[in-house]
Amino acid sequence: SMTPLPPRSKTIDYAHSKEKSELMDILLCAMCRLFIGTNSGLSLVPPVFGVTCALTNWAPIAIPQWYSTDMYIPKLIFSRERQRFLTFDEMFRGHAGWKQFSRFFDEAGLEVVDNAPEDIAEFVGEVLDTQDGRESWSSADHARRTRLETLAVESGSYVGARMGRRFMDKYSHLI
Numbered sequence: 001s002m003t004p005l006p007p008r009s010k011t012i013d014y015a016h017s018k019e020k021s022e023l024m025d026i027l028l029c030a031m032c033r034l035f036i037g038t039n040s041g042l043s044l045v046p047p048v049f050g051v052t053c054a055l056t057n058w059a060p061i062a063i064p065q066w067y068s069t070d071m072y073i074p075k076l077i078f079s080r081e082r083q084r085f086l087t088f089d090e091m092f093r094g095h096a097g098w099k100q101f102s103r104f105f106d107e108a109g110l111e112v113v114d115n116a117p118e119d120i121a122e123f124v125g126e127v128l129d130t131q132d133g134r135e136s137w138s139s140a141d142h143a144r145r146t147r148l149e150t151l152a153v154e155s156g157s158y159v160g161a162r163m164g165r166r167f168m169d170k171y172s173h174l175i
Contacts, residue, residue, distance in 0.1 A: 034131065036124055054127040055161060056120050059112065062097040062157040070161035073123050078111040087174045088148060092155035123164045137165055144168045144175050
């Protein structure tokens, strides 16, 4: 049901290729260097084979991918009433961090905001840099991660995949 990709050098539109099959789905998940996806069921397959997932547009934030080697960036939630994004604390401690169906958000006056293309590109670069040992974390980065993990556990969630460092830095005012 996906819109076909326009022809592009070094790109295979696998979803529309004659090679697409259930077996090939699993083989690609097992053999890739990095799986870039969302919170679909397929994102559970690559970690079984030791492949890291870079998960974008993750929602709900309070139910993360459970593999600690995976990384994610969440969708942000904008409150029309408050005219601002909800903080991560507000998301974890409220229903917005646990819900995923549009009806709830519409009724609550909230807008779920997809990741910007530049945030996704930067995040994928970060995950590749992490795999290659080129990504380093400062004490402020570790403090933000600890704060988010504490929020998760205190709200009844758990610690699984970790949020991208650069995303946390960009949206540190929400932590």
